[in-house]
Amino acid sequence: MRVKDVVSNLIQKYKTNDPYELASRMNIEVVLWNLHQEIYGFYKYERRNRFIFINSNLCEVMQRFVCGHELGHAILHTRVNTPFLRKNTLFSVEKIEIEANTFAAELLMPDELFSEHQDMTIYEAAATYGVPREFAYLKNKNF
Incomplete structure (x- = not known):
């Protein structure tokens, strides 16, 4: 299933595109934590429990994007503990990182937004x- 379809189904099911709300409704614990300045966040799966850690020192806008990115890991790569999302690895070419960035872009910029504007x-x-400008291209506007 395409990332776009996964995101559309989630938004339709839960009636929200807020990554914090989705995480809460899916029993994924979101933890704001004082991480090193180069670490934006990470996803951890342990004994059927899912956790998203976000650097509390980031601005709220970036925290929201990181939450969307890590939520992508939680949904698309459930049992894979992801490495720290770092400032210099945010632009990783690894497949799971591209998928997580795509998930965040699709989640935070849903198709309905373009219908209205x-x-x-x-x-x-x-x-x-x-959504950081560098990731806007990941949004698939094919309706």
Whole structure:
């Protein structure tokens, strides 16, 4: 199943695209933690429990994107403990990292947004909805 379809199904099922709300409703513990400045967050699976750790020192907009990214891991790569999402690995070319970034972009910029604002560019949407500009291209606008 495509990442876009997974995200669409989640939004439809839970009636929200808020990564914190989704995590809560799916019993995934989100922990804001004072991590090293280079570590943005990570996902941990342990004994059927799922945890998302987010650096509490990041701005709220980046925390939300990191939550969406790590939620992508929790849903797409449930039993895989992911390495720390670091400032310099945010742009990783590893398949699971690209999938998690795509998940976050699709989640935070849902298709309905473009239906309501048809003249909005992908980069304007990214700026408006808290997706780093570098990841806007991951949003698939094929409706």
